[in-house]
Amino acid sequence: MSQTIYNVLSREKEVFKPINEGRVMMYVCGPTVYDNSHLGHAKTYVSFDVVVRWFRYNGLKVRYVQNITDVGHLLDDGEDRILKGARREKVEPMEIVERYMRAYFEDMDALGVVRPDISPRASAHVPEQIEMIQELIAKGHAYEVDGSVYYSVESFKEYGKLSGRHVEEMEAGRRVAVRDEKHHPMDFALWIKAPPNHVLQWPSPWGRGYPGWHIECSAMSNKYLGPTFDIHGGGVDNIFPHNECEIAQSEGAHEQPFTNTWMLTGTLLVDGVKMSKSLGNFITIKDALKQYRPEALRVFILSGLYRSPADYSTSALDAATKGAERINTAARRVRVELKNARPGDEANNGRLIDLLDQYRMRFTSAMNDDFNAPLALSALFDMGKDLNTAIDEGTASQPVLEQADAVYRELGGQVLGVVQPESQASGGGSAEREAGLIQMLIDMRLEARKAKDYARADSIRSQLMKFGVILEDGPKGTTFRISSN
RNA sequence: GGCGACGUGGCCAAGUGGUAAGGCAAGGGUCUGCAAAACCCUUAUUCAUGGGUUCGAUUCCCAUCGUCGCCUCCA
Incomplete structure (x- = not known):
């Protein structure tokens, strides 16, 4: 029996064949750490978690790389997201990065998501990114203008092949003013000249500046997985421009396929619209975990296909909670x-x-x-x-x-x-002692029941219920379980 | 406007060219002192709509309507 995967690039299911037998090299676009993660992130990373777990269960060796974006991700107004977070919380940019990177890992740990093997940070790979940009300039795919470097989309004829777009048809700059210094409106930044007061900046052959958002994934995947690897994952919402730019950069620089299989997860919606940081309609993983057990969230995510969109609702989460209980009870x-x-x-x-x-x-x-x-x-x-x-x-x-x-x-x-x-x-901690104490109460209740003192029996049961202990009478006696809430 | 995806029972959600998994909810029953848990039964002649291909389509093709994502930062 063979593994098939829906490859977004070909738009069909293909038999998966790793480049090196028995080994899977995969890269998944990670979060920009300037705020808490939400259920949209949970959907994507739980989905890929299961992919990795399944491969490993089948004896494949997996190298799973997922980046941490901590620089270069700009907002509409041109401000770096990290810097915005730093201003909001009045701390150093790198404190923001540390704070939310740790929060991200805490959330993923709580959800039972196995950590990636490598979590490279963009800010720690500036030399690699500069090197790649130089390579792109040398190959005629990029050009420098006044301290910034842009990728020339016209130099890469396959630009748009993943998302099915054509450069000519897109209304570039429809909502964002195009910088005049670009040769073509669709050209995107590889390196951005930093104003003197910009906090995150590095020296480069083009002066002081910082890397564009897309180049980190190309540079870091190449460093840890090689110029061509097996699987590239992420959320569909990044198919354009991000994933498309990655392809242009990597294939432009290395002149070989970037990745063999593109796997993209469907978007998480809430009330019919995308859950996202910028819309502010998100439920953080931390908040969700206050109400629902990790298994319930996983069941919710896994009861739809990874590449389909999912709708968040309390009724869907409640249903998943019940479902998770059903499996765990059995x-x-x-x-x-x-x-x-x-x-x-x-x-x-x-x-x-x-x-x-x-x-x-x-x-x-x-x-x-x-x-x-x-x-x-x-x-x-x-x-x-x-x-x-x-x-x-x-x-x-x-x-x-x-x-x-x-x-x-x-x-x-x-x-x-x-x-x-x-x-x-059984509750963890001093589980053994706890189980002994509960058993004692069960015995006391049994005596009350034998004496037909049901008021007392029910009182013991309901008191235990307050501590989340549910008693169940069966033909072979009474058992207990710990409530899932 | 362009690109991509999708529209399946009350809700969520799989699936297939040959007649609809599963979860939740609802109703009935078994068990139980009562519960809880569990089990059994019932709930779509029908898969957005209209055409076409076919012996036969929910599944393939075309059109229409609708929803979502992307085209600007987002997993």
Whole structure:
């Protein structure tokens, strides 16, 4: 079975073949760290997280590079975003960068997003960017005007191939005044001359200045992944001009394909419009995590295709919360049952293990088909139903439960990150002592129930509920779980 | 105006040239002292609309309407 990926460049699904067998070299455009990250970022980075996890689960070695933009990203008025943040919070620009870079990693850690292998910062790669700009000038793709350097889009005939645009058809400068010094209105800045009071500036062959936004991705991907690598990812909203400029720079300088596969994630919308920093309609990841568990946010993100847009709403998040609970309840039940499981009879074990294998295969073929996480998720839901039935009927024996537990840990946990590890399920910290105390209360309640003192029994249950402990009476006695809120 | 994507049950959302996964919600039932959890049943003859291709289309083609993204910084 082979992996297919929808390649935005060709607009079709292609069989994925890494340049070097068994190795995946991938680059994903990272955030500009001047403010807190929001759920739009979560959608993109959770999506790529699952891609990376899936590759690794399948034994591929992945080098995952994701940049941190900490310079050069200009606002409409020409002010650097970092500088704007610094002014807003009255601190040094690099304090802004540190503050929000750390916040970004905290958020991603909380969401269970595995960190990239390399998180290169633009400001730490100015020499590499200068070098690349020099190469572009030497090859006739760029020109200098009064201390700034521009890329000549007319020098690169394929400019626009990713987004399907043609230079002639675009109304350049429709909303932003075009700088007269450009040869062509669509030309974009590689190096920008810094006014004397500009805080972020470096010496260069063209005088003091700072790099344009697009060049960092070209320079850093080349440094860590080489001139041609396997996968380039990001959000579709950056397809033009950013991704297009990256291609022009890298292919212009290296004269070979930039990347073999372009994977772009769909935009997160809220009330039908894009969630974005500039519109101010965003929900930060930190705020979302106050209300929803990480697994719930992941289920929300993974219940749609990565390349489709998604709509944020409280009802969608609530539904995802319930869904995440459903999977985790079943997974937890399997773990609990496993502790007192019996060998069972062979015929029945064989039947159930076959069934589990089928779910594994459903999951696998879904993921192999352009990372169809929603379909993969449905296999876990269906599997939960069968397992619950088997446990109810008492036919879930040890070998079956061991297999089931493995599927939950590997596919639900390791790959999708929606099944909690065991330690969290019981609360963490002094979990053992806590479990002992809860068990004591359960025993007390049992005595009350035996004495038909239901008022007392219910009181114990509702008191525990206040601490987020939910009791469940089953045929084999009472179990408890920790509420997800 | 140009480019790209998309329109599937009450909501979210997969999918296929041969007759619609899954989650949430709703109703009924089993279990239970009551709950919770779980399980079973029910809820789209229909996939924006109108044409065309086909034995057959939701799936392919064309048109129309609508939504979103990009064309300016945003994942």
